[in-house]
Amino acid sequence: MGRIKTNDTTSRREVIIEKAAALFKEKGFKATSMRELADIVGVEAASLYNHIKSKNELLNIICFDVANRYMQMISDIEAEKISSLEKIEKLLRFHITGMVKHFDEVYVSDREWKHLEEPYLANLQTQRRTYRRRIAAIIEDGIKKKEIKKIDAPTAVLIMLHAVSGIESWHRSKEKINGKELEENMVSILVSGLRK
Amino acid sequence: MGRIKTNDTTSRREVIIEKAAALFKEKGFKATSMRELADIVGVEAASLYNHIKSKNELLNIICFDVANRYMQMISDIEAEKISSLEKIEKLLRFHITGMVKHFDEVYVSDREWKHLEEPYLANLQTQRRTYRRRIAAIIEDGIKKKEIKKIDAPTAVLIMLHAVSGIESWHRSKEKINGKELEENMVSILVSGLRK
DNA sequence: ATTTGCTGCTAACGTTTGTTAGTGTATTTT
């Protein structure tokens, strides 16, 4: 069939991972076969194994790539000296732009993590749980400081995160407003939903 | 193995569908095998086919059950003589209680519809699209009447619906507030996010 | 120019998949 094309910044391995993310998003992890992936990459199925260890490794890479980005970000935000509501807004904007930019990856990591194998599965679940707790902590802090209305913080987190993951249907839709407008609308609705 | 237990209100077929919904939710449609389902129902895999036509029929039933319930509901709400914001709140409450009560079904219909086959796939997609449009129309009406702040209606719909589907993680969580509280919190955040 | 490693190929493996055929037995209907 020929070899996998690379430019200088992208290794063959990375090409495979990118195409895998796109396929996993479109059809789901379990419904994507290595032969399909190989087809799209432009190679026979067996050849993929020169670059990766297994199908599940692909999912691992995708999921932890995303998770690590978010963990980095929240650490940065926690350290900043701004109000709680501003922190939440910043975090929200990061999630929105991140979703628009790394759509496939984020989508897969959100919807397909069930198919991770141990110990990765347990690992990611813990990471996600602590991530949500850290956001909830920011909100609770904001409530204490009377910047944020008195609500159940975990519920607020749940709303925020899932609202963002809804960008999926924006991505698909035809009558698309542009990314920046989308961001402003989401921030407007969600932030004023929290403000006291 | 023995036969499928039924009480008087639930047919054997319905037992299978319920257990299927639970399994599809937990492992995903593609990752659930008919042999697993049979095990849980308490029967050999082949015996399932005395009650259903195929694995995909199970998914069809689950998805369209949910879709039909929603379509019924929005027609009712449209007909009521209350303000737009009240309509949105009512709809929101319906979604929340529906998600809490028929969790497996709704979850599966939300996340696994990709695996429907034609013509059911196209059918459901259209239904979902028109459903979202009808909600957006209510919101736009509210904007015109100055009950709702000026925002992009499709974006608001997207936030609402996906926020509700986030109840999934509430369902899983340990430190659970009760269903009624959850509902009040969600309504509070989302409705005041819309109000002018 | 020769070696070395990278990357592709074909062929095949052992499993698991959804589903059908055919048969026997319990339950319901007549």
Place this chain on the structure above:
DNA sequence: AAAATACACTAACAAACGTTAGCAGCAAAT
């Protein structure tokens, strides 16, 4: 009690799956 229907079983199928083994050619390093 006899006949008909409902339902479960065993056995087997063809197809699809992820992955490995073994080999050939091209690219980069010596």
